[in-house]
Amino acid sequence: MKTIKFRPELIQEILEGKKRATFRLFDDKDFQEEETVTFINWETGEQFATAEITNIKEKPLGKLDKEDFEGHSTYESTEAMIEGFKKYYGDNVTEETIVKVIQFNLR
Numbered sequence: 001m002k003t004i005k006f007r008p009e010l011i012q013e014i015l016e017g018k019k020r021a022t023f024r025l026f027d028d029k030d031f032q033e034e035e036t037v038t039f040i041n042w043e044t045g046e047q048f049a050t051a052e053i054t055n056i057k058e059k060p061l062g063k064l065d066k067e068d069f070e071g072h073s074t075y076e077s078t079e080a081m082i083e084g085f086k087k088y089y090g091d092n093v094t095e096e097t098i099v100k101v102i103q104f105n106l107r
Contacts, residue, residue, distance in 0.1 A: 002029050004102075005042040014039065014049060014106070020071030021103045025089050031056060031102055051104040061085070062095025071103060 004022060006014065013019040024031070031037070033056050039049040057068065062078055075081035078095065085093045 001036060001038050002031065003038045003040045004031075005040045006048075007042050008044075011039075011041060011048055017106070018071075019073070020105070021069075021101060023072065023085075024100045024102060025061075025085060025093065025097055027100045031100065036107065037104070050107045052107055053102055053104050055101075055103040057101045058098055059101070060096050061093070061099050064099065064101075068101050072101075 004024075006022070010019060031053055033053055035053045037051055037053060038047050039051060040046065041048055059068070061082060064078075064081075075084065082093055082095065082097075085097075089097075
């Protein structure tokens with residue numbers, strides 16, 4: 001089963017159903033709709049939930065709109081979002097970088 005790692009500060013929001021989407025760049029796992037995935041704590045490596053992917057959209061970071069942020073935290077600006085992603089994915093992240101918006105439901 002494929003896994004998705006989350007930072008510890010996001011786990012409670014996921015378990016409470018407040019966070020129902022994640023943004024992923026450079027998807028090397030080829031996530032697909034209707035796929036079941038395991039959620040892992042990024043720091044400990046422990047499983048904390050299982051979910052079904054309900055919807056996937058791909059578009060450039062600079063083209064995300066309000067609908068794309070449903071179930072996901074928002075950012076102050078596009079520039080702030082890009083700077084945040086650079087922390088995880090490196091300096092090659094730009095407005096043209098393709099993001100995979102993954103919506104999910106816990107099982």
